[in-house]
Amino acid sequence: MSQQETAWCPGCGNFSILNTFEEAVKKAGIDRRNLVLVSGIGQAAKFPHYTEANLFNGLHGRALPAATGIKIANHTLNVVITSGDGDMYGEGGNHLLHAMRRNIGVKAFVHNNQVYGLTKGQASPTSEWGFHTKLQPEGVINAPMNPLAMGIIHDISLVARAYVGDREHLREMMVEFLSHEGGFALLDILQPCVSFNKLNTYQWYSERVQPIGSDHDPCDRQAALELAGQWEDTIPTGIIYRSEREPFESLLPALKEAPDGLCEKS
Amino acid sequence: MDINVRIAGEAGQGIETAGEVLAQALADAGLYVFAAKSYMSRIRGGLNWYDIRISDQALFSGKENSDILLSLTAEGIKTLQGKAGSQAVVIADKATAENSSGCNCLDISGTAKTAGGSKIMANMVAAGVVFGMLPYDIEALSQQIRQAFDSKGEEMVKKNLKCAESGAELTKGLSDKLLFPQSGGADSFLCSGTEAVGMGALSAGVKFASAYPMTPATGVITYLAKHAREYGIVVEQAEDEIAAVNMVCGATFAGACALTATSGGGFALMAEGLSLSGMMELPVFIVLSQRPGPATGLPTRTAQQDLRFAVHGGHGEFPRAIFAPGTPEEAFKLTRKALATAHTFQSPAILMMDQFLADYVTNTAPLNTAYRPIDKQITTSPGEDYRRYKITENGVSPRAVPGGDALVKADSDEHDAEGHITENLSIRIEQHDKRMRKEKGIIEDSIAPMRYGPQDAQELIINWGSSYGPCREAVDTLNERGHGIAMLHFAQVWPLKTEEIKKAIQGDAPSWPELTCVEGNSTAQFAGLLKEQGIIDSRKPLLKYNGMPFTGIEIAEAIESD
Numbered sequence: 001m002s003q004q005e006t007a008w009c010p011g012c013g014n015f016s017i018l019n020t021f022e023e024a025v026k027k028a029g030i031d032r033r034n035l036v037l038v039s040g041i042g043q044a045a046k047f048p049h050y051t052e053a054n055l056f057n058g059l060h061g062r063a064l065p066a067a068t069g070i071k072i073a074n075h076t077l078n079v080v081i082t083s084g085d086g087d088m089y090g091e092g093g094n095h096l097l098h099a100m101r102r103n104i105g106v107k108a109f110v111h112n113n114q115v116y117g118l119t120k121g122q123a124s125p126t127s128e129w130g131f132h133t134k135l136q137p138e139g140v141i142n143a144p145m146n147p148l149a150m151g152i153i154h155d156i157s158l159v160a161r162a163y164v165g166d167r168e169h170l171r172e173m174m175v176e177f178l179s180h181e182g183g184f185a186l187l188d189i190l191q192p193c194v195s196f197n198k199l200n201t202y203q204w205y206s207e208r209v210q211p212i213g214s215d216h217d218p219c220d221r222q223a224a225l226e227l228a229g230q231w232e233d234t235i236p237t238g239i240i241y242r243s244e245r246e247p248f249e250s251l252l253p254a255l256k257e258a259p260d261g262l263c264e265k266s
Numbered sequence: 267m268d269i270n271v272r273i274a275g276e277a278g279q280g281i282e283t284a285g286e287v288l289a290q291a292l293a294d295a296g297l298y299v300f301a302a303k304s305y306m307s308r309i310r311g312g313l314n315w316y317d318i319r320i321s322d323q324a325l326f327s328g329k330e331n332s333d334i335l336l337s338l339t340a341e342g343i344k345t346l347q348g349k350a351g352s353q354a355v356v357i358a359d360k361a362t363a364e365n366s367s368g369c370n371c372l373d374i375s376g377t378a379k380t381a382g383g384s385k386i387m388a389n390m391v392a393a394g395v396v397f398g399m400l401p402y403d404i405e406a407l408s409q410q411i412r413q414a415f416d417s418k419g420e421e422m423v424k425k426n427l428k429c430a431e432s433g434a435e436l437t438k439g440l441s442d443k444l445l446f447p448q449s450g451g452a453d454s455f456l457c458s459g460t461e462a463v464g465m466g467a468l469s470a471g472v473k474f475a476s477a478y479p480m481t482p483a484t485g486v487i488t489y490l491a492k493h494a495r496e497y498g499i500v501v502e503q504a505e506d507e508i509a510a511v512n513m514v515c516g517a518t519f520a521g522a523c524a525l526t527a528t529s530g531g532g533f534a535l536m537a538e539g540l541s542l543s544g545m546m547e548l549p550v551f552i553v554l555s556q557r558p559g560p561a562t563g564l565p566t567r568t569a570q571q572d573l574r575f576a577v578h579g580g581h582g583e584f585p586r587a588i589f590a591p592g593t594p595e596e597a598f599k600l601t602r603k604a605l606a607t608a609h610t611f612q613s614p615a616i617l618m619m620d621q622f623l624a625d626y627v628t629n630t631a632p633l634n635t636a637y638r639p640i641d642k643q644i645t646t647s648p649g650e651d652y653r654r655y656k657i658t659e660n661g662v663s664p665r666a667v668p669g670g671d672a673l674v675k676a677d678s679d680e681h682d683a684e685g686h687i688t689e690n691l692s693i694r695i696e697q698h699d700k701r702m703r704k705e706k707g708i709i710e711d712s713i714a715p716m717r718y719g720p721q722d723a724q725e726l727i728i729n730w731g732s733s734y735g736p737c738r739e740a741v742d743t744l745n746e747r748g749h750g751i752a753m754l755h756f757a758q759v760w761p762l763k764t765e766e767i768k769k770a771i772q773g774d775a776p777s778w779p780e781l782t783c784v785e786g787n788s789t790a791q792f793a794g795l796l797k798e799q800g801i802i803d804s805r806k807p808l809l810k811y812n813g814m815p816f817t818g819i820e821i822a823e824a825i826e827s828d
Contacts, residue, residue, distance in 0.1 A: 004686055036668050038516070041678070049677075049686050054668035056519055057677040057687065058512065059542050065509040069516025069524070070668075072474055072500050077520065077669055098505040254473070254498040262473035262500060263521030263667060 004049045009117075013164040013191035014043065017111060018050055020167050021082075024174035025051075035078045038067040040092060043118050044084035044111035061091025064099045067106045068248075073263045075249040078178065081108040086116045089125040089145050096147065100154035103183035105247040107158075109174070110147070110186065113193035114200050121196035131199060148228040151186045152221060152241045158185035159224065159241035163209045164192070165202055169237060176239070183247030190235070205235070212238035219243075267447045268298075268321035271396055272332035272350075274342030278310040280389030281338070285316025286627075287414050288393050291407040292320050292400075293456050293629055296449040300325035300735075301456070302626035302815070307481070307565040313341050322447035325628060326593075326735030327818040333444060334399060336392050338362065343369060355440055357395060359388065372436045381432040382425040390426045394433025399441035402449055404434055457630040459623035459732075462594040463553055464489030466601025467525055468497050471639025472551075474524040476502045476513040478532055481565050482621035483555035486527040497637075507532035511539030511550070518548045519676055521644055521667035523605060527553035530572045531562065537579045540614055544584025546676040547655070547663070547701065549608035549615075549642075553601075556620040556786075558813045567813030568621035570731055570786035576616050577760050577795065583698075585611065585705035587712070588760035590618045592734025596757055597623065598633045600713075606640045607711060611704045612665055618759070620786065622815035623732035648672035653683040657696055661703030709761045715770050719745065719752025726771060726779040727753035727825075728805070730792045732815070733784050739818025744825060751825070752779075759792060767801050781805040782828075784821060 008014045025032070037048035041060035048055035054077075058066045063081045071079045081088070088096060088110045099106065114131070116122040122135040126147075130139035151159040158180055162170040170189065177187050190209065192202050216223060216238075224241035249255050254262065271288070275281040282303055289301035300319045306312040315337075317328050335350045336357040337343045343358050343366050350356050358366050359374040372395060378388040390411065397407045411430055415423045463486050467475070477487045491501040504510035510526045517524040528536060533554050543550035554576055558569035576588050587607045591597035600617055608615035645664045652672035656663040663683075668674045675685025680697060682688045719741045729737040734755045744751045754770055772778060783793035783805050790807035797803065808824055810816055 007687075033671065033673065034669055036520075046687060048675075052673065054673050055675045055677070055685065056516065056546075057679065058515065058546075059538055059678055062508065062512040062539070062542075065504065065512035066516035066519070068502075068509075069474065069476070069513035069518075069522075070520040071516075072502070072513070073517040073520035073522035073524070074667075074669055094505055095509055098509065252500050253495055254500050262498075262517070263669075 006050050007046055008043060009195050011194040013113065014047065014111060016164045016167055017170070017189060017191065018047065020170045021174060022051060024171050024178055027171070028175045028178040030078060030178050034076070035080065036070055038063045038070065038079060038081045039083040040087035041118070042084040042087045044082065045087055047082040061087055062095065063087060064092055064095040064106070068099060068102070068104050071104055071106055071249060072252070072255070075105065075255050079106045080178070081106060083110065084117070085110060085112040085114065085124045085126050089147055093125065097150070099184055100151055100156050102248040103156050103245050105183050105249050107177045107180060107185040108187065109177070110188050111191050112188050113191045113197055115193045115197040117193055117196055128199060146228060147186060148188055148240055149225055152224045152228055155243045155245050156186060157183035157243050157245060157247065158239070159228070160186070160239045161188045161190065161237045163190045163205055163237050165206055166209065166237065169211060183245055208233065208235045209237055210234045212236045212240065267445065268319055268325065269333040269444065269446060270317060270319045270329050270331065271334045272315050272317050272346060273336050273392055273396065274313060274315035274346055275338035275389070276311050277306060277308050277314050279338050280386070281314050281316050283414065284389035284393040285318060287407070287410045288396055289318050289627060290456055291397065291410040292318065292402070293452060293454045294409065295402040295406040296452050296454070297321065297402070297447060298323060298325050298452045298629055299456060300328055300626065300628045302328045302622065305566050313339070313345055315342065315346065320447055322450050327739045328626070328815065329817050329819055334396060334441070336396060338374065338388055338392060340366070353443060355399065355444065357440070370440055374433070377432045377436065378429055381428040387426060387429045390429040391433035394430030395437050397430070398434030398437035401446050453629045453631055455630050455632055456627040457594040457633070458625055458627045459591065459594045459597045459619050460485035460625065461489055462597040462633070463601045463617065463619070464493070465633055465635045466598040467605070468493055469635050469638055470602045470605045471523045471637070472525050472605070473499045474514070474517040474522045475499065475526065476504045476510045477526045477528060478504050478507045478510050480529045480532045482557055482624045483527040483529050483532070483553060485624060486553050486555070507535035508539065511536040511552070512542070514550050515539055515542055515546065515548050518550055519546065519667070521642070523640065523642060525551040525553060527555065529555050529557050530559050530575065533572065533575065533579065538581070541580035541582055541584065542678050543614040544580060544582065544586065544701070545678055547612040549612055551605050551608050552614065552616045554616050554618050555624050556618065558811065564813040566621065568786065568815050569811060569813065570620055570733065571791070571811070573618070573730070573759060573787070573791040573795070576618060584701055585613045585708055586760065587611070587613065587615045587708050587758070588618060589615070589757060590731030590759045591623065591757055592731060592755050594628065595630050595633065600757060602640065603713070607708065609640060609642050610711065611708050612662060613704055613708065618731055620732050646670065654685045655681060655683045655697060655700070657683060657700050660707050661700045662707070705761055709763050712761065712763050713758040714763065714766055715754045715756045717752055717754055717770060717773065720750055721752070722774040722776070723750050723752035724775050724777070724779050725749065725751040726781050727751065728756070728781055728783045728793070728796070729753060730756040730759050730785070733786060736816035736818045736821055737784050740821035740825065743818060743822040747826070756792070759795070762795070762799050762801065764799050764801055771802065782808050782825060784808045784816065786810055786816065
């Protein structure tokens, strides 16, 4: 772990995500010199500073295009985005859509706490209907975004959900993602915000979160869509969807011909 | 001795193809050619024209009036006949302009149907009509037509050849009163600014390009895409310009030589990414091909209105280098130079073109397009205590890329030497000063302005970028008429080497020369920069912002009548 002092609130789920990540990196046997953590802006986006890896902490919403450029330039790198729901689903929403179309070989760990933290408590794209904030005093009137369903519809390589309150399961997911060698992989990590989200609390999640049963076939797109749509009484966690679609970079002739990618050293 | 041929018609009638075939055929015949298109922002209809000025001497500019005007539509005759010289030959298609006065009505579309089987081939009949009026061997045209239609099969080649030959037969006696330049020893290679930038980028080792299509910059990435396989590069059409520039930031961070290309509106979306490249110290290269604004403006026309935007665009303060080539040849050289500068100083570099320079073609001496990748100046032995933003005297820190022995950390927040986020205010000053120190090196490495004309001139034209050619023609014209005028062409417009520029302006003139700043904008942006830097004081602006490029003739006239 890094010597950097964290800027997170006491009790924040980010600490659990960070600790679990460290365990997962070790368990998956990842060479940190080959690992690039990419993020945008927000509290979750500070994550790369608190571990040991190459890091690109870029602009708000732009983690995906930066990660895409990095992966194309050197497709032997293990490129992992660690950023929040505002960054990835709000400001970066258009890039999310097109990263899914590309199926770029990047893994995204989205710390989804359904609220904006760093700007002090406004609605995020995944906030619930009617969620009250200082900026939405009458409650949210926009439908919450469903990034997992989006991923399934666009046939990305891997779609999963985890919950920060179930660390063992989260670690299992992270190990799978860190070792994943296909196209775009989206891990939506549910995480309470102890400062600004009084609705989706640890208790709220604990009552609803439920690991997906072994009878689910992640290659079954319809079944996956159904799971991705579940939210009310039970919220399924685990691998929801898996596709055999080729990753973007494997379709680029220049990368097939140059195994080290495009960044041959001078 | 020169003449200007203008072919006009609707979008979709193949005017550009006819123009390109004619321009290359004339260059192959050994003539100097300056060919430029004027087109509207639409796919069908409207009025487009293609000018081919030919001469027995090198050409640097187009001209407003035509000596031969051929239009396939009545609209073309109506709008452009007034800009045909008094001795000009005006040719209309019988089918559309039977009653036009002062016109020679030829059955162009009828001939296309008879000779080629479809009136869509009227453009090649038109090319034949034009060439038939000129005193050069028509084999040059046939050769070009064969090349242009080769991919469409032998049948199409034959039909188009027949159309051109039939067109040439329609012109007996039409051009008897015109004088034509002798064909001679011009280079037959015609090159546009767009192709030159593409070739420069390929030869310099660009391996990744990402852009969102925007006129007049689209040609650059299209050129790269066409050669992607051959050179082993990746060209990606991004979802928007924000993604394009951020992909380039990511790719350069990972060690690839990369670029993006856009026009003013797209550059606006790239402003935050440009600032990011300044903060992260990434060698990002942006081709900024200007068109008239504000907002969508005149999408297919030309302007030099984004200089201030390029110099000041992006929040915060960070060094950058901005180049503004005056010819396709210079565009090729400066593309390489800009990429090298970006890598040497780990700072963004911008190459400013415009629709005029992007699109016109002229005879160009063969370019050295051999693959000669620039030195990316990446360290492969970063050492154990590697710190990406190590404080150095010239502000340039050793650059490693991820995947090697050292961890490489880049942050858009203010950061410490290692690359970690910080709010330590003294580190902030250290890092900011380190970044800004690089500007000194960029200035030392900058290109001095180029003088054309007498060293001791008391009258001096100042220009930047694409107005170089028209200014140069004006200098020649004025000096032939007894003026003692010179010009100073700025191929690098930022940062400015103040004292050297003052000396360059002075030259060997006995006193400070009288200055005319020629710019394609309404506020004399470059003159303003020079004034701000304490380089010049008073100057006369000669400005144009109607969307059309300067011509040498109008600059000469404006200076003479002043």
